[in-house]
Amino acid sequence: xxxxxxxPARGTxxxxxxLVVLGLAACGAQDPPxxxxxxxxxxxxxxxxxxxxxxxxxxxxxxxxxxLDLATGQVGPLGSVSGPxxxxxxxxxxxxxxPTGTHVFDSGGWTVDHGDHVHYYRAAPRHxxxxxxxxxxxxxxxxxxxxSLSGGTTVMLDRSRLAQGAVAGQPADGPADGMVVPxxxxxxxxxxxxxxxxxxxxxxxxxxxxxxxxxAGQAVTRRGAVIGCEDGALLVTASGAGFTATxxxxxxxxxxxxxxxxxxxxxxxxxxxxxxxxxxxxxxxxARSWKLLRTPPPIAVNxxxxxxxxxxxDSSGVLHGYDPGxxxxxxxxxxxxxxxxxxxxxxxxxxxxxxxxxxxxxxxxDYADRLRTARTFRLGFTPAHMVETGR
Numbered sequence: 001x002x003x004x005x006x007x008p009a010r011g012t013x014x015x016x017x018x019l020v021v022l023g024l025a026a027c028g029a030q031d032p033p034x035x036x037x038x039x040x041x042x043x044x045x046x047x048x049x050x051x052x053x054x055x056x057x058x059x060x061x062x063x064x065x066x067x068l069d070l071a072t073g074q075v076g077p078l079g080s081v082s083g084p085x086x087x088x089x090x091x092x093x094x095x096x097x098x099p100t101g102t103h104v105f106d107s108g109g110w111t112v113d114h115g116d117h118v119h120y121y122r123a124a125p126r127h128x129x130x131x132x133x134x135x136x137x138x139x140x141x142x143x144x145x146x147x148s149l150s151g152g153t154t155v156m157l158d159r160s161r162l163a164q165g166a167v168a169g170q171p172a173d174g175p176a177d178g179m180v181v182p183x184x185x186x187x188x189x190x191x192x193x194x195x196x197x198x199x200x201x202x203x204x205x206x207x208x209x210x211x212x213x214x215x216a217g218q219a220v221t222r223r224g225a226v227i228g229c230e231d232g233a234l235l236v237t238a239s240g241a242g243f244t245a246t247x248x249x250x251x252x253x254x255x256x257x258x259x260x261x262x263x264x265x266x267x268x269x270x271x272x273x274x275x276x277x278x279x280x281x282x283x284x285x286x287a288r289s290w291k292l293l294r295t296p297p298p299i300a301v302n303x304x305x306x307x308x309x310x311x312x313x314d315s316s317g318v319l320h321g322y323d324p325g326x327x328x329x330x331x332x333x334x335x336x337x338x339x340x341x342x343x344x345x346x347x348x349x350x351x352x353x354x355x356x357x358x359x360x361x362x363x364x365x366d367y368a369d370r371l372r373t374a375r376t377f378r379l380g381f382t383p384a385h386m387v388e389t390g391r
Contacts, residue, residue, distance in 0.1 A: 044163070045121040052109030052122045052390040053348055055362060056094035057355065058084040060342070060384035065096055067107060067125050068362065068377060070353075070390075075379065078105050079127030086342075089387040090140035091266060093128075093162055095147060096385070102135040102147070104128040104167050109390030112142055113267065120390075129167035131155065137261070139218055141182045144200065146172065154180040173202025178215040183225040184238035190215035190227055195234055197243045208245035210234055216260040221269050223285040228259050228273075235285055248288050256292050259283070265347050266391045268305030270324065274298055280312055282324055293327050295320060302345040302352065309367055311345050311352055319354065321371050331370040335363060346388035355386040362386070 055068040058081065065078040086097045092110035096103045108125035111118055133149035140146065145157040147169065154176060155169035172180045174189065174196075181188040186205060187198045195208045195215075217228030224237035232249035250258070259273030259281045271283040277297040283290055284306055296314040303310045309321040309330060317336030322329050336343065338358035346353045351374065352365040360382055364375040 042121055045123040048120045048122055051111055051120050051348070054107045054109045054125075054389050055346070055353060056087060056089065056096075056105060056107055056387050056389060057362070057379070057381070057383040058087050058096050058385040059381040060084055061382055063098075064381055065094075065103075065105060065127075066379075066381060066383075067105075068379075070351075070364075073375075073377065075377070076125070078125060079103065084385055085134070086136065087385040087387045088135055088138045089389050090138045090145045090159075091391055092159070092389055093138075093145065093157075094387050094389060095135040095138055097134045097136070099134070101130045101132050102149075103130050104162065106162070107389035111391055123163075126165075128162065128165055131167055131169050137179055137218070139179060139181050139220060141185075141220075144182045146180045146182055146187075148179045152178070156180070174198065174204075178227075179218040181218050181220060181225045181227070183220055183236065184243075186238075186243070188225045188227065188236050195227060195236065195245060197236070206243055208234075208236065208243065210245040210247045212247075216258075217262045217273065219262040219264055219271050221264065221271070221285050222267060223269050226262065226271060226283070226285065228262065230258060232290065233259070233271075233283055235288070246288065248283065248285075248290065250290050251292075254292060256281070263300075263302045263345070265302070265304045265349070268303070268308075270303050270306045270308070272301040272303050272310060274301060280310065282310055284324075291324070291327060293322050295322070295329075299339060299341075300343055300345045300354075302347050304347055304349065304352075304367065311347070311365075311367055311371075313339070313343060313345055313354060315339060319365065319371055321367060333371045333373070335365075335373075340384070342384045342386075344386055346386060348388065348391055353386070353388060355383040357382045357384045 053070040057066045063081045081103045083098045094105045108123045137148040147155045154172040157169045176189045189196045197205045212229040212234045214230035219226045227234045235246045256278045257276035262271040264271045273281040279293045279295040280301040295312045298312045300313040312320045317339040319335040321331035340357045352367050354363045362377045366372045366374045
């Protein structure tokens with residue numbers, strides 16, 4: 001840059017040069033613009049290349065709650081709950097129920113699914129606090145979690161506020177018969193034998209035409225939101241044209257008890273449910289069909305999705321794998337020596353996890369390799385209740 005030719009100068013020329021120099025100095029003193037916020041940035045969290053799968057485990061005898069990191073195998077304490085009776089989760093937060101209320105734990109691992117790509121995050125796990133009521137089920141999306149309580153009410157929790165440690169739920173707006181399900185930035189709500197779609201402010205957007213008497217059980221899949229009904233299930237889907245409902249009815253002639261609670265892998269398109277002592281239900285939301293699999297009396301069931309084996313833990317502690325197409329058993333392994341109430345099957349895209357309270361252990365199962373036990377985590381406590389997070 002050439003130096004300014006200001007000197008020698010007098011009068012107005014000197015004044016003009018001085019203003020130019022001061023102006024240049026002022027421009028040079030300005031702070032540079034702040035860097036753009038990277039896509040996927042979450043304050044207080046670290047983005048990772050792999051899912052941060054964890055298990056939240058509650059000991060019903062001592063009340064201690066622990067976190068098992070499935071990547072490292074490390075176990076650490078999360079807190080304590082007086083008399084835990086159940087645990088449920090929304091993918092990040094675990095809700096441990098007790099007679100005096102529901103305790104909320106941040107597992108510190110979660111996934112944000114944008115449809116065409118996903119983000120994985122980790123943060124410090126912690127005990128956030130307690131809310132009144134006993135939670136029996138949770139359903140959530142990236143911004144909102146609906147927590148169903150044993151009295152039939154639903155509490156709505158803002159996930160961003162939960163992440164900041166603020167545990168304050170608000171009752172769902174408007175009447176509801178059963179679980180309120182966050183889906184497609186709206187709320188799917190069964191009420192008076194029908195299902196409504198409401199905005200996040202509680203205002204009714206549309207009333208779906210298909211009836212749904214006796215709603216019980218809910219899930220969100222890639223195909224849409226599912227509400228269990230007396231005669232089958234209602235699949236609610238969103239598109240540019242709005243919301244539509246499809247009834248998937250049970251096959252005629254079935255005498256098995258209906259599905260009242262669903263289990264599935266998050267993001268999967270197949271749901272499972274217990275069918276009393278007769279077996280288990282398999283609901284394929286892609287094929288829009290139910291199938292009853294005849295099994296020994298089951299205590300837990302789950303599946304990774306359409307085409308994956310249906311995993312059934314029976315009352316004698318044997319884990320079975322069933323072909324979802326033929327309904328035939330393709331594998332079995334004696335897993336639990338003393339099965340107890342609360343045993344569950346949690347699974348992700350590659351592994352299944354079964355808690356074994358009597359052995360004070362959790363078994364990791366490779367369900368694609370004839371139910372091979374890949375790892376057994378030996379614990380210093382009783383994992384009576386379990387939920388997987390980070391998915």
